[in-house]
Amino acid sequence: MAKVLVVTSGKGGVGKTTSTAALGAALAHSGESVVVVDFDVGLRNLDLVMGAERRVVFDLINVVQGVAKLPQALIRDKRLESLWLLPASQTRDKDALTEEGVGKVIGELREKFDWVLCDSPAGIERGATLAMRYADEAVIVTNPEVSSVRDSDRIIGMLDSKTVKAEKGERVEKHVLITRYDPARAARGEMLGIDDILEILATPLIGIIPESQDVLRASNVGSPVTLNDASSAPARAYFDAMRRLKGEEVEMTVPAVRKGFMNRLLGRRAA
Amino acid sequence: MSMNLLRLFRSRPADAPATAPVARERLQILLAHERGLLGQPDLLVTLREEILAVVSRHVQLDPDKVTVKLDRGKNVSTLEVDIEVPNGFEWNVRGGKRAAG
Numbered sequence: 001m002a003k004v005l006v007v008t009s010g011k012g013g014v015g016k017t018t019s020t021a022a023l024g025a026a027l028a029h030s031g032e033s034v035v036v037v038d039f040d041v042g043l044r045n046l047d048l049v050m051g052a053e054r055r056v057v058f059d060l061i062n063v064v065q066g067v068a069k070l071p072q073a074l075i076r077d078k079r080l081e082s083l084w085l086l087p088a089s090q091t092r093d094k095d096a097l098t099e100e101g102v103g104k105v106i107g108e109l110r111e112k113f114d115w116v117l118c119d120s121p122a123g124i125e126r127g128a129t130l131a132m133r134y135a136d137e138a139v140i141v142t143n144p145e146v147s148s149v150r151d152s153d154r155i156i157g158m159l160d161s162k163t164v165k166a167e168k169g170e171r172v173e174k175h176v177l178i179t180r181y182d183p184a185r186a187a188r189g190e191m192l193g194i195d196d197i198l199e200i201l202a203t204p205l206i207g208i209i210p211e212s213q214d215v216l217r218a219s220n221v222g223s224p225v226t227l228n229d230a231s232s233a234p235a236r237a238y239f240d241a242m243r244r245l246k247g248e249e250v251e252m253t254v255p256a257v258r259k260g261f262m263n264r265l266l267g268r269r270a271a
Numbered sequence: 272m273s274m275n276l277l278r279l280f281r282s283r284p285a286d287a288p289a290t291a292p293v294a295r296e297r298l299q300i301l302l303a304h305e306r307g308l309l310g311q312p313d314l315l316v317t318l319r320e321e322i323l324a325v326v327s328r329h330v331q332l333d334p335d336k337v338t339v340k341l342d343r344g345k346n347v348s349t350l351e352v353d354i355e356v357p358n359g360f361e362w363n364v365r366g367g368k369r370a371a372g
Binding site: 048053054055056057058062067068069071072090091216217219220221222 | 290291293294297300301305313315316319334335337338339340341342343344
């Protein structure tokens with residue numbers, strides 16, 4: 001049975017697109033058939049992070065408006081057979097999306113794939129509300145930072161009121177994904193801790209992704225971080241989160257402070 | 272041994288190439304297209320429709336069996352239109368009159 005999962009946050013720049021690509025690739029790698037859908041109309045970037053930017057012909061808006069059929073707009077990943085991308089339009093704006101049109105496309109995708117991952121735009125307007133509209137589950141991407149946590153709280157409220165599931169009296173299953181977590185700064189009390197965030201948001205945790213250069217490196221070359229270097233710390237954290245999404249019990253590992261060579265040598269605290 | 276010692280001081284493993292030049296080239300190609308002809312709204316939609324119109328004057332075709340692929344390159348891009356024509360198809364020949372299939 002297909003699952004529609006929205007990756008959302010309210011705040012921009014917290015890692016929604018990175019997380020959509022990483023989780024989508026990890027799911028496909030584990031044998032599931034997956035489509036990642038970009039809802040950021042006018043400012044698409046999922047194609048770039050997936051490394052498919054040169055191959056975009058048709059997009060979500062073309063399909064919603066009936067100009068192109070769904071199979072013509074889907075782009076198959078060059079690395080994983082069961083991973084597909086439905087890009088957003090770069091030249092239109094979000095008003096070109098209609099609720100009925102999106103519902104129809106999501107319905108068709110449900111029949112073709114095990115997982116439909118919707119990459120939400122930032123904000124709380126049309127693009128974001130349509131990305132979450134038909135979701136069964138939600139991953140709320142949150143940075144350990146006050147404005148991000150506040151915006152996540154707002155988004156959680158919308159998931160509980162503005163989705164089809166919520167309107168039917170059902171619940172969208174929600175998970176918090178903490179990204180850009182810097183253990184050294186958390187240890188020094190400069191960053192909100194995991195417990196603080198979870199207590200404030202009162203939503204279960206699906207994973208903790210450490211701040212890492214591997215994420216930038218992967219986006220530079222157009223590869224989800226889980227495919228670019230599967231042994232890197234962020235990739236391992238995304239793979240764990242993916243297994244939890246699939247219902248597996250995976251022990252939560254909180255990224256620990258790794259002392260640098262010089263600091264160990266000199267016995268200093270991490271600066 | 273000395274290599275291992277050196278690696279301790281590097282933030283990036285010695286065998287990992289710098290990725291910024293790749294990012295730079297990808298962006299240059301993409302933005303050149305988005306600012307230019309191929310970035311025009313609906314150009315590909317128009318191209319597809321007109322190509323199909325021309326072809327269907329001569330061959331009966333199923334619009335669902337047409338795939339359009341694009342590969343944006345640095346110097347040239349390729350637009351690939353793949354039209355599936357069933358065996359025993361009907362040619363629409365001579366001034367639009369269809370020959371008996």
